[in-house]
Amino acid sequence: MNRPRLLGDPHLGRRFNKGIPVERRGERELLVLQQFKAELTAAAADRVETHICLGDLFDKPQVDYATLIHAACIYRDAASNSPGTTFYIIQGNHDDSRDLAEVTAWDVFQGLIVTSPNIVCVTEPMIVPDLGAALFPWKPDETAVEMVGRVAMGGLYGVKLTTAYGHWDVDPRSASHNLIPTKELAALGITKAYTGHVHLPSILKRDGIEVEVIGSMQPYAQGEDGGQGPVRYVTLSADDQLLYSAGAMLKDCCVRVILKPGESWEGPIPECRSWDIQRARPVDAEAPADVSMEGFDTMAVTLRALDDHEITPTVRQQIDGKIAETFGREHV
Incomplete structure (x- = not known):
């Protein structure tokens, strides 16, 4: 079986308001939906065997009706046009709610696609024998380690696992609840893991497992731009000539300008998707105070x-x- 085609976090329903020119309000929301549709349509047209969305289909547990209907229709159309493709959608932390009694857009979405047998919403850890893979969702009431343990206890029934797909944190400083459990995955024989959740694409090696962070479908903030999607995020200084002579070069960019202490912006605002000005924090030459925690209970x-x-x-x-x-x- 060929390598699955992967889709990073779409975050459908996200609203973009900060620094957006009035005349361009709504453009970014439409662009997200258009790219999402293009990704699913291409997967169906190419007749890929397996397509996996790595979590956060929605931006939050509650989204508007239009976003919900569009998401369901796009998935159902793709599944109908390519019945030989299995579309897996991993539950992300933005999809489900920590309030276990809350009925979410993700819950309703599952009801809307229930008649499409080749769409699988991954709400529990599962093994896909043909892929030699295990898929793990985010769950509010079960840790990443516990889910891997549940798969191990349930038995692999002769399946040789080599790959894992999930929606994990990868920074070891993160809370343990959703930190990728590389030691436990390695114990299952897994050597490669793919994850959503973290928006900036990267590759790391831990406990013998190569972990590939796919990144979000598009970058959604400064610091998340790894070249994925059609939107670019740039950070410039106030004297950068690109701000004055770029013409239409910044039209599709989200621009952040960093001002030095005492500096101000007096030039015209270039045509761009969004505009944000921030001040650089002055470097404090004063030596840091000696803070002692001794005796503090x-x-x-x-x-x-x-x-x-x-x-x-x-x-x-x-x-x-x-x-x-x-x-x-x-x-x-």
């Missing part, structure tokens, strides 16, 4: 803050239970 301050607020007994009992579980009963 963090737990006492925490408990005092809890006592000062009217927290319902049930919630306070849950908080105290977590503190006792983590730090010991003597701290409660």
